[in-house]
Amino acid sequence: MAKKDSVYRGLVTACGLFIILLTLAIGIFLIIRGTNTFTVYRHHVAEFLFSPIWNPKDDFAGGGQVGAAVFIMGSICVCFLALLISAPFSLAAAVFMSVISPKVSEKIFRPSVEILVGIPSVVYGWVGATVLVPFLERLFHLPFGYSVLAGGIVLAVMIFPTIASVSADAIAGVPYGYQEAAYGLGSTRWQVIRRVLLPAAKPGILTGIILGLSRAFGEALAVAMVIGKTKAFPSSIFSPASSLTTAIASDMGGATEGGEYSAGLWSMALLLLLISYLFIFLTRRISLKGGRNHERS
Amino acid sequence: MNAHKKALAADRAMTAVFYGVAGFFLLLLAAFTLYVLARGTAEFEPSLFAFNDNGIGNQFFNTVYLVFLSLLISVPIGVAAGVYMAEYARKGRVTEFIRTCIETLSSLPSIVVGLFGSLVLVEMAHFKWNLLAGALAVSILSLPLITTTAEDAMRALPARWKEGSFALGATHRQTITKVLLPACVPRIITGVILAAGRGFGEAAALLYTAGMSTDINWHSWNLASPTCPLNPIRPGETLALHIWASRTEAVAPNAAQIADLSSAVLIVMVLLFSIGARFLARRASRRFGKC
Numbered sequence: 213m214a215k216k217d218s219v220y221r222g223l224v225t226a227c228g229l230f231i232i233l234l235t236l237a238i239g240i241f242l243i244i245r246g247t248n249t250f251t252v253y254r255h256h257v258a259e260f261l262f263s264p265i266w267n268p269k270d271d272f273a274g275g276g277q278v279g280a281a282v283f284i285m286g287s288i289c290v291c292f293l294a295l296l297i298s299a300p301f302s303l304a305a306a307v308f309m310s311v312i313s314p315k316v317s318e319k320i321f322r323p324s325v326e327i328l329v330g331i332p333s334v335v336y337g338w339v340g341a342t343v344l345v346p347f348l349e350r351l352f353h354l355p356f357g358y359s360v361l362a363g364g365i366v367l368a369v370m371i372f373p374t375i376a377s378v379s380a381d382a383i384a385g386v387p388y389g390y391q392e393a394a395y396g397l398g399s400t401r402w403q404v405i406r407r408v409l410l411p412a413a414k415p416g417i418l419t420g421i422i423l424g425l426s427r428a429f430g431e432a433l434a435v436a437m438v439i440g441k442t443k444a445f446p447s448s449i450f451s452p453a454s455s456l457t458t459a460i461a462s463d464m465g466g467a468t469e470g471g472e473y474s475a476g477l478w479s480m481a482l483l484l485l486l487i488s489y490l491f492i493f494l495t496r497r498i499s500l501k502g503g504r505n506h507e508r509s
Numbered sequence: 510m511n512a513h514k515k516a517l518a519a520d521r522a523m524t525a526v527f528y529g530v531a532g533f534f535l536l537l538l539a540a541f542t543l544y545v546l547a548r549g550t551a552e553f554e555p556s557l558f559a560f561n562d563n564g565i566g567n568q569f570f571n572t573v574y575l576v577f578l579s580l581l582i583s584v585p586i587g588v589a590a591g592v593y594m595a596e597y598a599r600k601g602r603v604t605e606f607i608r609t610c611i612e613t614l615s616s617l618p619s620i621v622v623g624l625f626g627s628l629v630l631v632e633m634a635h636f637k638w639n640l641l642a643g644a645l646a647v648s649i650l651s652l653p654l655i656t657t658t659a660e661d662a663m664r665a666l667p668a669r670w671k672e673g674s675f676a677l678g679a680t681h682r683q684t685i686t687k688v689l690l691p692a693c694v695p696r697i698i699t700g701v702i703l704a705a706g707r708g709f710g711e712a713a714a715l716l717y718t719a720g721m722s723t724d725i726n727w728h729s730w731n732l733a734s735p736t737c738p739l740n741p742i743r744p745g746e747t748l749a750l751h752i753w754a755s756r757t758e759a760v761a762p763n764a765a766q767i768a769d770l771s772s773a774v775l776i777v778m779v780l781l782f783s784i785g786a787r788f789l790a791r792r793a794s795r796r797f798g799k800c
Contacts, residue, residue: 221597227586228593228607231656234649235610238617238625245628258535287541304530312527321531323787324538330703331541332710334752339545340764341756357633372534400520430618432713437756457713459619462757464717465623465781469632481765489614492609 246482286453306379306427307499330342337437358440371424544646549773571745578644591659615653627717640745643719652702662693695793706782712749720744
């Protein structure tokens with residue numbers, strides 16, 4: 213009996229440790245492959261990060277230019293545009309869910325948000341490409357509707373549920389006494405929301421925004437279907453661009469495995485991994501700080 | 510106007526804004542779903558569901574098969590890891606590290622997981638793009654979700670269940686397998702359904718693992734044959750990938766029509782899965798309410 217128990221315990225523990233193994237394996241393989249650009253093909257990290265010339269050779273000799281600044285810029289532009297569009301709406305929705313009408317929200321709003329999370333990204337991309345892009349063309353008289361703006365709008369819809377639900381939880385988690393005290397002083401509901409609830413829920417709201425941003429940076433296909441995939445800096449939000457994920461999604465299939473081109477794309481994947489680590493680090497910092505604040509109060 | 514009136518006016522205006530945003534969002538979601546469904550069904554012909562190159566039958570089968578395979582891998586490992594985290598893990602560095610790893614896995618961009626899969630499961634294993642590699646990539650994506658669901662479900666159980674089982678002389682293993690896990694089943698299934706729903710729509714991770722072609726011969730049931738439907742070591746394009754392919758490669762003349770239909774099918778699946786998960790979750794909570 214005791215033997216069976218220790219076997220069981222061993223098995224279960226192995227599965228727990230497997231998660232560590234898997235995460236490390238992903239990290240290590242990405243580092244090995246992603247640093248080939250700098251070790252095997254002898255490019256400078258600064259060239260990769262800041263040079264706008266992307267012209268790697270698709271062979272093992274190398275000697276091309278591996279500047280990913282265009283893609284990095286594209287990613288940053290699209291994601292922050294998406295955040296700019298999505299954050300106000302998400303915050304308003306979060307307030308609606310947690311303060312204005314919690315009962316209706318529990319029945320209708322939250323399930324709807326969950327459905328929005330579940331819709332596959334290619335479906336967003338497909339609707340974006342067939343509806344949004346022609347619409348933008350007509351609205352702004354553009355030669356092509358494929359643009360940073362289209363990517364930003366599609367991403368904004370995709371990150372809306374993340375920001376809204378995390379922020380709603382944060383607002384709902386503010387101690388009830390805060391609200392009562394503010395109402396007791398004669399505040400209107402809007403004053404309570406603006407002066408008390410939103411400031412108190414700030415760490416949670418920031419976490420939601422970072423999680424949304426992290427989702428936006430990692431999204432590949434939906435963006436790729438509407439952004440136009442031009443390898444140049446976007447001159448305005450109406451011009452087409454490329455992002456890190458769209459470059460990997462569209463070019464990796466054609467690149468020779470192990471060649472300079474694929475090494476460059478792997479470096480971009482490594483960069484994406486580092487970005488998602490940065491976001492995890494930031495959310496941890498915020499939750500630590502937030503915890504400390506609550507202890508004080 | 511004095512300050513008091515101003516504050517009241519602002520309050521009323523902002524309340525209107527909040528209702529407006531909420532209404533706008535619901536309207537957007539309804540319009541989106543209805544539009545996709547309407548477009549998918551507008552030009553519908555039965556031949557589009559055919560199990561050949563002109564229909565999406567094969568892709569649909571591949572999707573279901575791939576999600577099934579991925580759950581076969583991720584559910585046992587995920588549940589076991591959840592059990593470990595809830596029952597065996599002591600507070601300390603290792604447990605903290607596992608938590609960080611779970612967080613990392615769940616925030617990894619799916620295209621990065623796809624690249625990892627293509628390197629380890631396709632290139633290093635010397636295979637062509639195949640369904641099994643795709644299933645493994647998807648199981649990496651669903652592993653964190655299933656692990657956290659299982660752990661949370663175990664932790665939410667009343668402590669007296671465990672105490673009662675121990676008092677009857679059961680060992681820890683018996684307590685877990687006979688008392689705790691069965692009680693968690695509804696909640697774990699909810700998590701599994703959510704994971705399956707995500708698997709259905711996953712495309713970026715499959716781009717370079719499952720491949721973008723499919724060739725099934727429905728009369729070949731020899732598992733080793735590359736066209737046998739059940740052979741997991743064959744390229745298997747899924748519905749979501751099919752939409753992507755019809756955008757980027759568009760070989761078939763009715764590519765747009767097929768992508769419309771595929772989108773509609775995916776949306777229907779998402780709705781079914783999320784309603785199913787909700788239904789199960791409610792039943793589970795009712796069961797707990799009783800005891």
